[in-house]
Amino acid sequence: MTESRTWSSASTFAHRTLGEVWLAVAGRILDSGRASHYDGLPILEIAQATLDVSEPDPNDPLIARLADPTRLDWMRRNFVDPKRVAALGDARSYASRLHDYGETGHDQIEWVVERLAADPSSRSATITTFEPLLDTSYIPCVSMLDFWIPQESIDLVVYAHSIDFGAKGYANLIQLAELQAIVAARLGRRVGRLTFIVKSAHIYDTEVPFVLQVLAQASAG
Numbered sequence: 001m002t003e004s005r006t007w008s009s010a011s012t013f014a015h016r017t018l019g020e021v022w023l024a025v026a027g028r029i030l031d032s033g034r035a036s037h038y039d040g041l042p043i044l045e046i047a048q049a050t051l052d053v054s055e056p057d058p059n060d061p062l063i064a065r066l067a068d069p070t071r072l073d074w075m076r077r078n079f080v081d082p083k084r085v086a087a088l089g090d091a092r093s094y095a096s097r098l099h100d101y102g103e104t105g106h107d108q109i110e111w112v113v114e115r116l117a118a119d120p121s122s123r124s125a126t127i128t129t130f131e132p133l134l135d136t137s138y139i140p141c142v143s144m145l146d147f148w149i150p151q152e153s154i155d156l157v158v159y160a161h162s163i164d165f166g167a168k169g170y171a172n173l174i175q176l177a178e179l180q181a182i183v184a185a186r187l188g189r190r191v192g193r194l195t196f197i198v199k200s201a202h203i204y205d206t207e208v209p210f211v212l213q214v215l216a217q218a219s220a221g
Contacts (some may be wrong), residue, residue, distance in 0.1 A: 011028065011046060011049050012050045013028070013052065015051075015053060015054075016055050018170070018177060021051045022062075022165065025049055025051060025169065026203065026214070026215065029044050029046055029165060029201060030211060033203070034046070043202040043203060043205065044203050045202040048199060049201040050198075053177075053193065053194040053195075056173070056176075056194035058181055060173075060174065063174060065217075066214045068167075071168060071171050072174065074087075074171070075171030076171070076174075077093075078095065079095055079098075082099065083096075084096075091137075092134065094129055094142070094175070097129040097131060098129065101131070102133065102134065109127075111127070113187060116149060120149045122148065127145050128143055128144050129144075130144075141160045141163055142159075142172060142176070143160065143161060144158065144159040145158050147183055149189065149192075153189055153190040153192030154190070154191060156183075156193075158195065160196070160198045161199050162202065163201055164203065164204060165202065165211075166208070166211050173196065
């Protein structure tokens with residue numbers, strides 16, 4: 001972990017499942033990530049990582065086996081519970097941002113369903129979790145979700161400014177796949193690809209032992 005390590009950028013990780021792509025990104029970060037800092041804490045980081053998952057399943061068995069259940073539950077509550085998140089400085093949860101955007105009562109997921117039902121060829125069923133008038137300190141990591149139907153299935157393209165692939169990345173993937181499945185079910189279509197574009201894919205130094213343990217368990221079968 002040295003500051004002089006060559007910057008690793010613009011990598012694509014194409015895998016069949018969420019668990020496979022999580023381990024691939026985490027392994028790359030440990031192998032070739034550059035030492036840096038985020039919010040004053042040391043990290044290993046790769047830039048502009050694109051995760052392309054052909055069969056995203058919110059019940060991914062690899063994640064269920066290897067991930068921290070406490071962190072999975074924390075992220076699930078962030079996506080389903082409208083209460084403010086104490087661990088994030090009482091920031092609004094993803095659930096409130098998606099289903100009550102800007103505290104206006106606007107349900108963005110419902111809007112996506114209605115937009116694609118009315119026009120399956122739409123390229124602008126795009127929503128955001130960023131609330132510029134309310135987000136004066138905390139900026140949500142996942143900021144854009146873009147649903148579309150390039151063929152017959154519901155595809156989802158997501159952008160994040162940064163994702164921690166030690167403690168939370170696998171949980172983010174599960175919840176995004178769950179949203180994709182919900183929209184697909186509402187529209188009576190199959191789930192397609194999940195593409196996750198992450199500007200900063202990183203692992204905090206404190207999470208390196210956990211990730212090494214997970215990778216060892218995965219290798220051992």
